[in-house]
Ligand SMILES: [Zn+2]
């Protein structure tokens with residue numbers, strides 16, 4: 147990665163400036179201020195990422211074309227496609243939930259893979275694709291909402307939950323889906339985003355300009371640094387909107403958190419689904435579903451669902467509220483740990499979608515008329531809203547605010563990364 151060595155970058159979590167250094171093969175550079183990953187050396191990144199994204203796409207097409215799961219019940223076999231869950235929710239009059247399942251488990255992952263291939267194939271042959279910035283922004287925007295892993299976990303929960311009701315037969319598509327998820331995760335891990343901008347005519351600001359100590363804009367899309375005094379509204383390299391700190395971050399995050407906290411009440415009061423067997427059944431809330439799972443002997447599964455559906459959303463609400471409070475009080479208490487807490491909050495949030503996927507999958511799978519049916523409940527919609535709002539809340543929080551007050555103690559000097567030399 148010779149091109150970027152010696153260039154200045156800002157840590158995206160604390161805004162500390164670093165000079166990029168050459169790394170040993172497979173090495174990584176972490177921010178010495180907050181501990182965030184800055185960049186990694188990935189040998190042969192373009193080839194690896196391209197091969198893995200192609201593999202993920204092919205497997206994903208297979209996963210969408212063949213039976214996903216089949217249910218054998220009283221001599222009848224009903225097989226389902228991946229899309230069945232979302233469709234069944236729509237047919238049961240819960241179109242908004244069906245759309246959410248459809249988008250996060252099929253459309254967004256597919257668009258992410260296609261977008262990455264659109265970027266990687268020309269780059270592999272030394273060409274720069276048209277509208278590169280636009281496609282990269284689209285991919286970046288969809289990444290947090292492409293929930294292949296979460297959907298797979300939801301599927302596993304559904305399969306185990308159904309075992310006492312019927313015989314579940316996994317289809318070809320389920321295996322293809324799981325393999326696609328692993329290839330997709332590996333593709334993401336093997337892609338070095340710095341490769342995108344190697345041939346870009348727009349360069350970083352010079353060392354002299356950085357030394358002048360003027361405030362800088364960091365582009366969230368591509369990491370480009372420009373002096374604030376340029377007066378630019380959009381990144382000249384990728385087209386992302388530029389702002390010194392996320393716009394109105396504290397107020398927006400508060401608003402989203404309060405809305406999520408309010409919706410968490412109906413999400414737990416109203417049933418999320420109803421399993422009807424031989425014309426009988428009773429509605430289940432999140433908690434009663436967990437209790438039933440534990441009662442049926444599925445301890446691990448019950449605790450897992452409890453963790454992702456109750457512990458994670460509550461912990462997320464509390465920790466984001468606390469982070470906002472400390473920022474508002476301009477606290478300088480352990481900024482590194484607070485940044486770490488924020489990092490965890492951002493990562494774990496989407497796993498709460500397991501319960502929403504579970505409702506979708508069970509609704510799609512179990513539609514055996516009089517024998518057994520699963521009906522979604524309005525609680526699932528409230529719960530999905532909580533998950534989405536807390537995810538938006540985490541995205542709208544600007545972790546650099548944690549450091550803004552700490553930096554006032556005279557720690558704004560540039561730090562040298564690794565063994566690199568500060569260019570003269
Ligand atoms: Zn940092």
Ligand SMILES: [Zn+2]
Pocket residue numbers: 365366367368369370381382383384385386
């Ligand atoms: Zn940019």
